[in-house]
Amino acid sequence: MEIKEKHSPNAEEKILSAAIKEFAEFGLAGARVDRIANRAEVNKAMIYYYFRSKENLYQTIINRHFTRIGKLLEEKIDPEDSPELIFFKLAQSYDAVFEKNGELVPIFLREVASGGDRMNKILVDILTKKGLVAKLQQIIDRGKRNGLFRKVDSRQAIISFVGMNLYYLIMSPIVNSVLEIKNQKEFRQKRQKEVVDLFLHGLEVK
Amino acid sequence: MEIKEKHSPNAEEKILSAAIKEFAEFGLAGARVDRIANRAEVNKAMIYYYFRSKENLYQTIINRHFTRIGKLLEEKIDPEDSPELIFFKLAQSYDAVFEKNGELVPIFLREVASGGDRMNKILVDILTKKGLVAKLQQIIDRGKRNGLFRKVDSRQAIISFVGMNLYYLIMSPIVNSVLEIKNQKEFRQKRQKEVVDLFLHGLEVK
DNA sequence: TTAGTTTAACTAAACGTTTAGATAATTATA
DNA sequence: TATAATTATCTAAACGTTTAGTTAAACTAA
Known part of the structure; x- marks a missing residue:
């Protein structure tokens, strides 16, 4: 039986480190928010919940x-x-x-x-x-x-x-x-x- | 009176130099084919006529x-x-x-x-x-x-x-x-x- | 006429972003 | 302590827009 944690305590950090990899590989324009979400194993909307936009996520990094x-x-x-x-x-x-x-x-x-x-x-x-x-x-x-x-x-x-x-x-x-x-x-x-x-x-x- | 050449002999060159500016400013992923066409003052389809794709245009440069x-x-x-x-x-x-x-x-x-x-x-x-x-x-x-x-x-x-x-x-x-x-x-x-x-x-x- | 050019209109897919709502955790109230 | 209210975290689906690339028709020059 699989236990799925709902409230992952480190979603924000997971997004940040996934985003670094994505931006490094494809640049800001080439980066895909879907891919960042997949890499981070979070729902895409979480990126907009913690960071208001792709641009803002990039600037934060x-x-x-x-x-x-x-x-x-x-x-x-x-x-x-x-x-x-x-x-x-x-x-x-x-x-x-x-x-x-x-x-x-x-x-x-x-x-x-x-x-x-x-x-x-x-x-x-x-x-x-x-x-x-x-x-x-x-x-x-x-x-x-x-x-x-x-x-x-x-x-x-x-x-x-x-x-x-x-x-x-x-x-x-x-x-x-x-x-x-x-x-x-x-x-x-x-x-x-x-x-x-x-x-x-x-x-x-x- | 303005003379507008229809068959511009240098459309290809105009596309190339417009594309350099576009790629320099926005990168390959950020470059927009429509903007390249506007800068070059040619129709977008001309870019696909002379160069088969955005990627190929970039590689040519x-x-x-x-x-x-x-x-x-x-x-x-x-x-x-x-x-x-x-x-x-x-x-x-x-x-x-x-x-x-x-x-x-x-x-x-x-x-x-x-x-x-x-x-x-x-x-x-x-x-x-x-x-x-x-x-x-x-x-x-x-x-x-x-x-x-x-x-x-x-x-x-x-x-x-x-x-x-x-x-x-x-x-x-x-x-x-x-x-x-x-x-x-x-x-x-x-x-x-x-x-x-x-x-x-x-x-x-x- | 005919082959080479040029065009505007179009499409399917991809994109960033939003939404409406669910669930869990925390705090306030009785 | 028990329950209600509030907040934080998360999700699936969809929205409106933008994109690269296509097409069919029109124009031009020989």
């Missing part, structure tokens, strides 16, 4: 997760650490974030593709002013004053570092097949050191 | 443009040039490609987001084997033999260089607002030299 990840990254940076350690920790953190939140990558990319209005404000709030970016800028500027680093534009350098890291993490399926990378796990782990190494050699005076 | 851009980039690289010149030309070419083909960026991003099956093969064909990637690998390996470059992993270095370049070109709307970049045109132009400078200093032995 964006807000929750990008805020969470922004905070998570900022916590990792301790300005008391050496530049080497800071940039290595950051490279590690980027890698860990992508490892654990892979489903969000397609959502992020499609957001950028459509202008990123839903995500832009969140990222600016988290990263700017006293946040990650300001901290990194201080590290580089301090190094320049110390005579350790060359007189590079610190904002350009930050973009370069972030780009070196994120580009591979975002594009790894394509990059791996173009570069014929066999042992991807090993390549990805080695990459953390390689990136920091290249970046710091690029900054340091000869 | 992907094939045409990514093949074109891949070839364009490869032509820019002359292995006889110095490493400095090669990487600077490449940074310039990336910038020029994005400047002239900005509409394709959202299409590219959404392709990556959905696994890139439609685009992957084209990129591999163009970039790999005797292509751009092999040429760059030769430059770096030659530098290592010369004692000019440190013993870095050349594939990792290539990804880093491409990432430094493409990340900003792709994400510039977000990056510009996070870093509060005012004069974007100037920043973007300076970036070409900054990127090559950082990369080569990173490669060179001290």
